[in-house]
Amino acid sequence: MELSQDILDRIQKLKEKYDNMGQDLVSYLDGLLYSEYLTYWDYIHLDTLLSLQNPRTAFPDENIFIMYHQVTELYFKMILSECDQICAKANITEKFFHERMTRINRYFELLTNSFDVMVDGMEKEQFLKYRMALLPASGFQSAQYRMIEIFATDFINLVDKDVREDFKKEKFDADKFLANIYWKHGATELSTGKKTLTLLQFEEKYLSTFSKLAKERYENNIYTVYKKLNSVSTEIKEDLRRFDINVNVNWPLVHYKSAVRYLHKDPADIKATGGTNWQKYLPPRFQKRIFYPELWNSQEIEEWGKAWVENTLKEQK
Numbered sequence: 001m002e003l004s005q006d007i008l009d010r011i012q013k014l015k016e017k018y019d020n021m022g023q024d025l026v027s028y029l030d031g032l033l034y035s036e037y038l039t040y041w042d043y044i045h046l047d048t049l050l051s052l053q054n055p056r057t058a059f060p061d062e063n064i065f066i067m068y069h070q071v072t073e074l075y076f077k078m079i080l081s082e083c084d085q086i087c088a089k090a091n092i093t094e095k096f097f098h099e100r101m102t103r104i105n106r107y108f109e110l111l112t113n114s115f116d117v118m119v120d121g122m123e124k125e126q127f128l129k130y131r132m133a134l135l136p137a138s139g140f141q142s143a144q145y146r147m148i149e150i151f152a153t154d155f156i157n158l159v160d161k162d163v164r165e166d167f168k169k170e171k172f173d174a175d176k177f178l179a180n181i182y183w184k185h186g187a188t189e190l191s192t193g194k195k196t197l198t199l200l201q202f203e204e205k206y207l208s209t210f211s212k213l214a215k216e217r218y219e220n221n222i223y224t225v226y227k228k229l230n231s232v233s234t235e236i237k238e239d240l241r242r243f244d245i246n247v248n249v250n251w252p253l254v255h256y257k258s259a260v261r262y263l264h265k266d267p268a269d270i271k272a273t274g275g276t277n278w279q280k281y282l283p284p285r286f287q288k289r290i291f292y293p294e295l296w297n298s299q300e301i302e303e304w305g306k307a308w309v310e311n312t313l314k315e316q317k
Contacts, residue, residue: 076144083151101239108246115254153291
């Protein structure tokens with residue numbers, strides 16, 4: 001059988017490609033000849049993926065808990081890929097920026113809309129038992145989520161709101177700013193105010209990573225890229241407002257809703273896994289964490305997340 005011109009053309013292009021790299025095309029063709037066909041399960045490492053659930057107890061709902069958090073981390077990895085593309089793109093266009101922000105928002109909304117897996121998809125009695133075998137691990141320790149925050153905005157917007165104004169006068173120092181980042185208050189002991197083991201573990205593993213990323217993103221984050229765009233449409237502003245709400249209102253508040261369901265108990269609240277202070281940490285109105293403050297008016301900032309919390313509490317009654 002004669003080879004078509006189309007095939008011959010491709011072989012020539014392959015030869016040019018491998019010649020340019022000092023490689024022998026025939027050897028690579030031999031490798032193609034002897035290799036097995038790719039399968040779906042091998043491509044995504046399905047057997048490995050399905051073996052990554054190692055529950056600490058015999059309660060079946062713990063597997064749901066593990067798998068949902070694993071899915072969440074995969075989505076976070078996808079989001080970070082988009083963040084990196086935005087910050088790495090030379091001569092970025094509004095079209096490219098909008099397309100990537102649309103992807104990011106889609107990923108976050110898929111996560112938020114699926115959180116009923118946590119809220120309604122586990123028996124409360126099982127959760128309150130197996131969670132005690134997970135100490136001091138906590139979803140608070142998601143490093144990828146913190147990386148998304150660092151990519152998203154100027155670091156000053158992540159500093160604790162009580163000292164944020166003072167830090168606006170400070171020269172940027174990644175380590176000093178990190179020492180005053182908002183989320184530390186979410187992992188302090190409820191009784192003493194000291195760092196929990198959850199926080200100590202987290203900082204030991206990731207603090208240097210966060211410091212390095214903060215320095216890299218100081219002048220190159222989504223906010224700075226936005227401000228450098230030649231023209232900014234209403235569509236782009238809405239992309240960022242949507243992202244702000246997705247990360248700083250909707251995502252923490254679906255966690256808050258879950259905590260209210262599983263950890264609220266009259267007359268006292270049950271401590272979260274690892275002793276994290278979820279009552280003060282999760283509600284956005286306490287943190288006033290806003291990535292893009294210039295895109296919101298004063299009333300919107302003042303009432304940040306308030307309506308969502310009120311509606312959630314009504315649903316629980």
